[in-house]
Amino acid sequence: MIDYNSFRHFADSWGLLYMLIVFVGVVLFMFRPGAKDHAETAAKIALKDDHAPEGKE
Numbered sequence: 001m002i003d004y005n006s007f008r009h010f011a012d013s014w015g016l017l018y019m020l021i022v023f024v025g026v027v028l029f030m031f032r033p034g035a036k037d038h039a040e041t042a043a044k045i046a047l048k049d050d051h052a053p054e055g056k057e
């Protein structure tokens with residue numbers, strides 16, 4: 001049976017390394033050459049009017 005100390009040991013060693021790799025991967029993904037256009041498009045999604053009022057298309 002896995003107990004608290006086993007989980008704690010895993011989180012202190014491999015869990016921290018895993019989270020560091022994920023963080024670096026996300027940062028590299030966001031700063032890749034084509035990311036600016038995608039980020040601007042995603043930022044405007046909430047402001048986009050998908051449904052125009054009747055008669056004003």
